[in-house]
Every structure is written in C-alpha cells, then in structure tokens.
Amino acid sequence: MADDSLILYxxxxxxxxxxxxxxxxxxxxxxxxxxxxxxxLITRQGFTHSxxxxxxxxxxxxxxxxxKEIARLVGEPxxxxxxxxxxxxxxxxxxxxxxxxxxVIFDDRTTIGMVRLYAKETAAELALxxxxxxxxxxxxxxxxxTDDFASKAQDKLDDIFQD
Amino acid sequence: xxxxxxxxREVCCKxxxxxxxxxxxxxxxxxxxxxxxxxxxxxxxxxxxxxDRTLYFDFLPINIGTINGFAAKFQLxxxxxxxxxxxxxxxxxxxxxGVVFVADSQTDKMDENIESLxxxxxxxxxxxxxxxxxxxxxxxNKRDLPxxxxxxxxxxxxxxxxxxxxxxxxxxxxxxxxTLKLIIKIVLDKAKSAGNQKAASSFxxxxxxxxxxxxxxxxxxxxxxxVVHQPQAVEAVGIxxxxxxxxxxxxxxxxxxxxxxxxxAQYEKAKAASYRPYPGSENSExxxxxxxxxxxxSGSTPLTGETGIEQKIITSEDxxxxxxxxxxxxxxxxxxxxxxDSKKKKRGFFKRLFGIK
Numbered sequence: 001m002a003d004d005s006l007i008l009y010x011x012x013x014x015x016x017x018x019x020x021x022x023x024x025x026x027x028x029x030x031x032x033x034x035x036x037x038x039x040x041l042i043t044r045q046g047f048t049h050s051x052x053x054x055x056x057x058x059x060x061x062x063x064x065x066x067x068k069e070i071a072r073l074v075g076e077p078x079x080x081x082x083x084x085x086x087x088x089x090x091x092x093x094x095x096x097x098x099x100x101x102x103x104v105i106f107d108d109r110t111t112i113g114m115v116r117l118y119a120k121e122t123a124a125e126l127a128l129x130x131x132x133x134x135x136x137x138x139x140x141x142x143x144x145x146t147d148d149f150a151s152k153a154q155d156k157l158d159d160i161f162q163d
Numbered sequence: 164x165x166x167x168x169x170x171x172r173e174v175c176c177k178x179x180x181x182x183x184x185x186x187x188x189x190x191x192x193x194x195x196x197x198x199x200x201x202x203x204x205x206x207x208x209x210x211x212x213x214x215d216r217t218l219y220f221d222f223l224p225i226n227i228g229t230i231n232g233f234a235a236k237f238q239l240x241x242x243x244x245x246x247x248x249x250x251x252x253x254x255x256x257x258x259x260x261g262v263v264f265v266a267d268s269q270t271d272k273m274d275e276n277i278e279s280l281x282x283x284x285x286x287x288x289x290x291x292x293x294x295x296x297x298x299x300x301x302x303x304n305k306r307d308l309p310x311x312x313x314x315x316x317x318x319x320x321x322x323x324x325x326x327x328x329x330x331x332x333x334x335x336x337x338x339x340x341x342t343l344k345l346i347i348k349i350v351l352d353k354a355k356s357a358g359n360q361k362a363a364s365s366f367x368x369x370x371x372x373x374x375x376x377x378x379x380x381x382x383x384x385x386x387x388x389x390v391v392h393q394p395q396a397v398e399a400v401g402i403x404x405x406x407x408x409x410x411x412x413x414x415x416x417x418x419x420x421x422x423x424x425x426x427x428a429q430y431e432k433a434k435a436a437s438y439r440p441y442p443g444s445e446n447s448e449x450x451x452x453x454x455x456x457x458x459x460x461s462g463s464t465p466l467t468g469e470t471g472i473e474q475k476i477i478t479s480e481d482x483x484x485x486x487x488x489x490x491x492x493x494x495x496x497x498x499x500x501x502x503x504d505s506k507k508k509k510r511g512f513f514k515r516l517f518g519i520k
Contacts, residue, residue, distance in 0.1 A: 038258025
C-alpha cells in the first residue's frame, strides 16, 4: 500500500464525474464527492461551491477511518455505509472498492432511501471502474513530477514561506 | 503515496507531523497558518479537546501554485501525541508521503521522544512502509528553553540513521519553514525518483536512494535564489478553482423533476411519496382533476379512485348548471367557476347527508 500511487487521467475522472452526476440527478441529492481514504479529494459534483471540499474530504476520510476502528472493536471488518443526520443537510458515505469513499450530501428534497439506493448502485459501478484503473496503474509513469518539479516547488515555497 | 490527478491537474502530498505530546506539532502548523498568505492555504482545522490537546488531528492544506501546469498541494497533518491515542495516531499515518518528527529538546523529555519514535516506526511498519525510504525530517523543538539537551545527545538517541534535522523554536517560528521546505523537497524528489524508477524499471533494478542523506542543517539547506513568482502563484490558485466550478455548472442547475432512470410505477410511487413540498399544490391538483373530466366528458364516464365520489356529485348537479347544459365545453376560466361550483356542490352534499332542508 505504501508505494501505491494513485494516478488518474482525465478520461477516468470524466467517467467518474458522469456516474456521480447521474446519481445526483436520480436521487435529487445536493452534491457528491469522491474521496480517497487517505483524505485526498478525487472529484466533486453538484452544489459544492459553498463547501470547503478539501477540509471536508480530510475530515470525512478521518471519520471513516475512525469508524473502521470502531468496527474492528465490535468484530466487523468495517462499516461500509455511514450516515450523518443534520437539521437540514445530511451526509451519506459509502465505501467504493478498496480505497475510496463516495460522499453524498443531501437535504429534505429527497430521502435517505433514495440516496442510499442510488449511492449503492453508483458505488458498485465506480468500484468496477477503479478495478480497471488499478489494473492499468502499474504501467503508468509519474510524468508530472519531472526533474524540475521539485526545484520549481522550492522556488515557490521560498516566496510563500517568508518569516 | 503522492496522488496525481490529471483531470484537476494537481499533485497532492500528505505530510504528517509526529512526536510526543506537547512537543509542538500543532504549534508548527499554527505558525505556518499564521505566516502563509491566505490565498495559498486553507483553514487550520483542529480536532482538539477543550484543553487544546489534539484529540484526532490538525489539518492544514497548502497550495503553492502551479508548477509545470500542475497545482502542487500539500496537506499537513499532526497526530495526537499522548501515548493512549495510538489508535487515532495510526489512522492519520495512512497514506503519508513524508513525516516530520518533532522532538522535545528538554532533558526530561528524552524518554518520551524515544518512545514516540519507536511508536512511529511500529505504526509505519504496520502500514507496510519502507522506513529507510520514507521521507523524514527531524525537528528538535524548544531550543529556546533553558534546560535542553545538546544536538549531539539528541542525534545520538533519536537520529541513528542520519536523517536531516533542524533546530527549531516553533512558538516564534525558528526552523518551522526550514523543516517544511526540506520535507516537501524530499517528498517531491522521491516522487520524481519513483516515477523515473517506474519508467526505466528494466534499467535500474536497485532501489532509489533516499535523496537527502545529510546530517547537518548547513548541508540540508538549499539555497535557491528567490524568484518572484507570486503573481503567477496567485493566478494559479485562482484558476484551479474555476476549472472545477465550470465543470460543475451544468449539474448545479436547480434540479427540476428529472427523468426517472429507474422507470416504472415503482419510481413514480416513491417519488410521489417523497416529494410533496406544499400541501396547497395538492388541492389545486384535486380541483383540476374534478374539472377536466366534467368539462370534456360532460360527466358521462365514471372516474376511478378517490375522485369517484366527487364525480358522482358533480354529475348529479350538472343538470342545474347552465354552462354545461348548453353542451358547449366550459373551458373558459374553469378554475374560478369550478371553485365556487364545487363549494356549492359540497354544501348540497352535506345538506343531503344530514337531512338539512
């Protein structure tokens, strides 16, 4: 797991976005995020402009990991679905394959049942997609992290990190 | 595990500050948060107890701008230092790209430092990390306090592998940025060497050397002339967001009644049960169902369901209705007319029902 980089190409993200959009339309949910279990946001769809999705992704992944530990304590491998109920907005999280979490945020325009139904369907489709991606992942090279990437990053850091 | 997203064009790295309790991990992040310009960082999220002790983790995202067309993003995490929080500490280490070990330089804290370092190695091994290759920088914090150990003593106990280290005093910011810059450099160097290794795996069967095996801050530091990239960085931060926003626009249109993907009566039933925002709209619908059959079909065909009774009444009263008697279609302003009609009819119904003359 340690050296298992996640590299996603544009067409894959487009395919993932399409699946999430379809789910949002069907379930009438507000927005959907796909989050890596490490806390990175993979993609987002729907009404996300008012959300700090980076922080949300980190916290949701943290929640999921914590719950996994709870599951272990009660003798379950993991809880595959999590649901947070609020006054207006609610969050439904479900596991996708080995390493991602599908997060759906919705309000009272729809119901938990609808969201759950479509999220389950979409999670299964996404899991298949990720299985394909990980199959091809070994052949890929990290072309974006080129020789000058690190040095250019250092220049930027020098600008930003000024005491 | 450096995450590269070609669609959003971003490279994302996770850096974890590890160390014993009260060694200054959160203070490191707080200093970075206070000094980095707002457009290059997100909010500092602290999951802490009421006494400001980290309970789960602190989180600070940093976006340093676009490099070679890719937004370079770093997520800084801290772990809870207290011994009994090992379960959550381990969770935060998941998917880590680089570790900063923040050691407390005070004399009486050495045991805690050693224990925490051993704990870090245990946890990393459980995740299957190769400790030799994982980017790591040691920060000897609290150098401004009086009762501290010398660098030699600290290195002897905590840095037997000769990792790069820095002296720091996180409350005033000494050494904080140096540590962060170096860990980012090592992480990116490693990502690069991993990429090269993948690309030319047949030619380089040996493991990639850890890029920095330096043991003094002088050697560890890197002196690149400061290039003014600030406008570009600001622009890049601005750009990376709208790209995603634009993509989202079509989806963000208010959702009207969508075409059901799961076709059939089941869907319609589920939808009808779940989607009735205003009770008033139900009434108007009912009124319409009452009128339309009467107007068009002149009450000749029986209706099904709930409206059956209403329909019956309507037909009985129809004979007294001058509009319908004429045989013409009463499509002209039906709603107003029908509302008063239906009230009348209802009264008639109740009168008959209770025998009122």
